Amino acid sequence: MFETPMPLWEVFIRNRSGLPHRHCGSVHATDEVMALQAARDVYTRRGESVSIWVVPSTAIVASDPSDKDAMFEPTASKIYRHPTFYEIPEDVGHM
Amino acid sequence: MYTQALNTKEEAVATRPEDAAKLARFQAIVDVEDKIEPNDWMPGGYRKTLQRQISQHAHSEIIGMQPEGNWITRAPSLKRKAALLAKVQDEGGHGLYLYAAAETLGISREDYCEQLHSGKAKYSSIFNYPTLTWADMGIIGWLVDGAAIMNQIPLCRCSYGPYARAMIRICKEESFHQRQGYEIMITLCRGTAEQKAMAQEALNRWWWQALMMFGPSDKDSMHSADSTKWKIKRFSNDELRQKFIDATIPQGQYLGLTFPDPELKFNASTGHWETGEIDWSEFKRVVAGDGPCNRDRMKVRNAAHAAGAWVREAAHAFAEKRRARMATAKVAAE
Numbered sequence: 001m002f003e004t005p006m007p008l009w010e011v012f013i014r015n016r017s018g019l020p021h022r023h024c025g026s027v028h029a030t031d032e033v034m035a036l037q038a039a040r041d042v043y044t045r046r047g048e049s050v051s052i053w054v055v056p057s058t059a060i061v062a063s064d065p066s067d068k069d070a071m072f073e074p075t076a077s078k079i080y081r082h083p084t085f086y087e088i089p090e091d092v093g094h095m
Numbered sequence: 096m097y098t099q100a101l102n103t104k105e106e107a108v109a110t111r112p113e114d115a116a117k118l119a120r121f122q123a124i125v126d127v128e129d130k131i132e133p134n135d136w137m138p139g140g141y142r143k144t145l146q147r148q149i150s151q152h153a154h155s156e157i158i159g160m161q162p163e164g165n166w167i168t169r170a171p172s173l174k175r176k177a178a179l180l181a182k183v184q185d186e187g188g189h190g191l192y193l194y195a196a197a198e199t200l201g202i203s204r205e206d207y208c209e210q211l212h213s214g215k216a217k218y219s220s221i222f223n224y225p226t227l228t229w230a231d232m233g234i235i236g237w238l239v240d241g242a243a244i245m246n247q248i249p250l251c252r253c254s255y256g257p258y259a260r261a262m263i264r265i266c267k268e269e270s271f272h273q274r275q276g277y278e279i280m281i282t283l284c285r286g287t288a289e290q291k292a293m294a295q296e297a298l299n300r301w302w303w304q305a306l307m308m309f310g311p312s313d314k315d316s317m318h319s320a321d322s323t324k325w326k327i328k329r330f331s332n333d334e335l336r337q338k339f340i341d342a343t344i345p346q347g348q349y350l351g352l353t354f355p356d357p358e359l360k361f362n363a364s365t366g367h368w369e370t371g372e373i374d375w376s377e378f379k380r381v382v383a384g385d386g387p388c389n390r391d392r393m394k395v396r397n398a399a400h401a402a403g404a405w406v407r408e409a410a411h412a413f414a415e416k417r418r419a420r421m422a423t424a425k426v427a428a429e
Contacts, residue, residue: 003205003407003408005205006410006411024264025192025195025196025260025261027191027195028204029410030413030414034410034414042188042191042192045184045188064134065136066136
C-alpha cells in the first residue's frame, strides 16, 4: 500500500548547561507541532533539554563535502589570525 | 538491544577506475579514526553494509518491544511497571535514532519499514523466543541487554558519524536496562524458593540464546574483513562473546544461580571462562524463520502498522487543513 511519506525534520536541543542548540537527530512529522512533540519524546526522555528547535530538513543548505578543500583550506595559511603568532616579551606578563 | 546480522556479506561492488583516488581518500579518513559523514563519498559496499546493519539494528529495537511489552500489564508492582514501561519506550526510541541514522544513507524510513514488514529484512533472533515468566524480564535486562552493551560499545567508535552518535546515546540508556534487569534477578534470588526457582528456570532457557546473540563463531564467519577494514566492526564475534562470558559468570554466581552448561569451567592459565559447544543448528533454524515466535512477532508488527494507518492519514489531513487555514488567514489579513 502506498502511503504519503512524512516529511523529515532535523532536531536541535539545548541542554541545561546553557550551551547552544546542538543537532541530535531527526524525526518524521506532518507539521511543526507534531515534529516538536516527536522530538520531545524521542530525544529528551531524561531531562537532556530545556529547549528544542525543529527545522524542515529540506530547509537546510549545506556546503558540498567535495568543496571542503576550497572552502576551508585558505584559513590554514592565515596563522596571523591566532594570538600565538604575536610575540610579546615575557616581562609584559600575561596578555 | 542488538541485531546479530553483521555477518552476511554484500556482493562485492566493482570499483570503477575513477573511484580509486576517492577510495584511497576514504580509507585514509577511516584509518586516522576520522568520521565519514552522510554526504561524503563512500564505497558502495560500505553504504550497503551500513544500510543493512543499521536498519536491522533498528528493526531489532522495534521488534524487541514485544517480548517485554508482553509483561507490562502483569508487572508485580507499580515500580516495576513504570520501569518496564520506560524501558520499552526506550527500545522504541532506540529504533527511531537508528532509523534516523540509516536514512542518512539514502533510503527512507518507509522503505526500511517495508523491508521489515515484508520479511525481507532480519532482526535479532533473540526476540523470537517467548517471555514465559516475570523472571524473563530480569533475564532480558541482565543478559540480553548485557550482551547488547558488549556489542554496542565498540560501535560508538564506528567510522560512520551518524551511527556512532546514535550508539553513544543508546549505550547511555542501555545501562539502565541492564541494571534494572539484574535488580529483578537479585530480588527473585533473595525471595522465596519458588522465586529463586523461577530465576533459575529463566536462566536455563536464555543462557545459550544470549551467547548466540554475538553471531556465528569466527571460524564460520568469513565476512568481517571489509567491516573491520572500514572500522564498522572492531572485535570479532568470538572476542565479544568471550568478554560477555567473563563478565557474566561472576554476576550469575553472585545470584547463586547455576549456568546450564556442564562443561563450563575457569581456565586459570588464560584467565577466561570456557563454555561447551553452542548448538548452531538451533541458531540457524531461528534465523531462517523457524523459531518459537518468528511468525507471531511479524504478525503483531504488521497488525500494529496497519492499525496505525488511519492515524498517519489523519495527521497528514490535519496538517494539510491547518496549512490551508493559515494561508487563508494570511490572505484575509493582507
